[in-house]
Ligand SMILES: NC(=O)C1=CN([C@@H]2O[C@H](COP(=O)(O)OP(=O)(O)OC[C@H]3O[C@@H](n4cnc5c(N)ncnc54)[C@H](OP(=O)(O)O)[C@@H]3O)[C@@H](O)[C@H]2O)C=CC1
Ligand SMILES: CC(=O)C(=O)O
């Protein structure tokens with residue numbers, strides 16, 4: 001992810017976008033060629049925007065835009081290094097221009113091609129003798145790497161090998177991931193990323209992402225400016241308190257933003273250099289980690305209240321100050337006592353998106369809508385029961401209610417009555433209302449208290465059962481048999497991650513429902529044979545949505561997330577399920593088509609953003625799907641002159 005020896009040029013402060021960098025002279029543009037980056041800076045402590053980096057790709061899109069906070073007087077001399085506007089008490093960053101070659105080129109993951117460097121490149125870039133004589137293609141490298149990965153039987157070893165490749169040769173990493181997406185997604189993402197986070201202290205070799213701890217309070221802007229890439233378009237940030245269903249992993253949660261952003265590039269085509277993984281370290285309440293000598297985070301209990309709020313507020317302001325209005329901040333795996341408040345606080349001032357609340361809602365709504373093709377009826381004909389009433393559960397419930405209300409013109413409050421949630425204390429009912437967290441209150445319907453899930457299933461008689469509890473094996477035989485006795489084709493979504501926390505396995509869902517369940521899970525399960533028939537479980541994971549959703553926001557310059565954009569993403573995803581998928585009982589399309597799916601999601605999201613007046617990249621491209629496709633990062637190697 002780091003690259004220190006690229007061509008670097010200073011340019012005006014601004015905000016990442018898709019228009020061209022007007023500040024570059026013709027000779028600079030020529031000099032930059034196809035594998036160059038332009039780096040800008042501003043004095044530390046400066047109140048102006050920090051800068052933008054743009055990177056050329058084959059599509060020629062460039063990324064410095066028109067939000068100029070420091071216009072250049074025509075004919076004047078440009079303060080390209082931010083040196084002139086710095087006062088004497090301010091420090092400037094000594095950025096330098098350099099060309100990677102020889103040994104440093106081989107060690108630069110952004111530019112390294114290993115044995116794929118051509119003869120000409122080996123001469124031009126002082127690589128003779130630093131590589132064995134053979135020249136091989138990127139295709140052959142992919143074949144070699146997938147064999148290498150397959151050698152490992154332990155998933156964590158595969159994960160380490162993938163991370164190692166990412167640090168050595170970024171384009172090969174992404175080509176490999178894209179070419180073998182169904183095989184490697186479970187390696188770089190759930191379930192293996194969960195184990196990686198649990199063991200991050202001992203497998204940690206290269207620092208990845210940016211760590212912002214309480215120690216950096218008061219100078220977060222400076223910390224952001226230490227990141228080598230300047231044209232950041234997406235940040236995925238966690239504070240590590242609710243990592244998948246594994247709880248508080250503190251600083252070790254970094255595996256999640258790193259993994260999510262790999263998917264942004266692989267599945268959504270957002271350039272890796274535009275992605276910034278961040279972990280905010282306010283301490284951890286995980287006693288095991290606090291006593292682990294390899295733990296590398298702050299060794300104290302989590303800061304809460306004002307201390308937490310102030311750090312997060314400084315972070316959000318610094319992000320906007322450094323990267324501008326269009327930077328997308330994706331909140332990931334925060335505990336629900338912070339997640340809802342952060343989203344509420346920043347949704348009107350920043351481009352923020354909570355993947356666990358909003359992304360999950362969008363993907364599950366799509367799955368439910370497609371499932372209706374298999375079971376019949378409309379959304380209003382179905383009754384939903386959730387195990388788990390936190391971010392994912394109430395987020396999904398809310399979006400299903402919104403879509404149903406829009407489709408039927410029935411008021412939201414009325415629609416909500418068909419949706420029931422169970423939390424750790426039992427069914428959410430009106431007699432509990434006073435003591436409920438705010439996000440549960442809309443779901444407190446009139447009913448006698450019910451403690452056990454199986455009893456709730458028998459009482460509520462849901463057609464759809466959704467697990468968002470983070471508790472493994474909670475959809476017991478009794479629960480699934482109860483669902484199967486009420487429904488010809490029970491829809492059972494076991495969304496909790498990683499696999500150990502899944503409410504049931506695919507085998508349990510199919511066996512206990514005598515092969516009648518429409519089943520999907522958050523982490524993947526292998527196909528199951530039951531009664532002579534093979535059942536292929538789908539994966540209901542927000543990974544279907546956030547990469548395309550983010551691309552849609554970025555390519556349209558959208559400045560705020562609106563619920564209708566989530567509905568647009570969901571609709572696009574559901575529309576990608578084919579008859580062939582339905583015939584296999586699948587309610588999601590295969591991940592092997594993910595780039596096409598992401599382009600459609602991006603286009604639908606962008607179209608809605610333009611319609612709502614939230615998009616700022618004007619004029620609107622005529623064909624948004626083509627535009628999305630042409631905007632995507634491709635991991636093929638570029639030639640170096
Ligand atoms: N597939 C996907 O794409 C996604 C999956 N997830 C997964 O969903 C799970 C939950 O995430 P999230 O909603 O953010 O977590 P939260 O902590 O916000 O919510 C968890 C909910 O589960 C309830 N719960 C906990 N234990 C039990 C139990 N034994 N019986 C009934 N309810 C219980 C909690 O109850 P109480 O409120 O009483 O504490 C709470 O309401 C995680 O495993 C996560 O990995 C999340 C996002 C996306
Ligand atoms: C998938 C995801 O975002 C989660 O489990 O938290």
Ligand SMILES: [Mg+2]
Nearest residue numbers: 332333355356
């Ligand atoms: Mg998450």
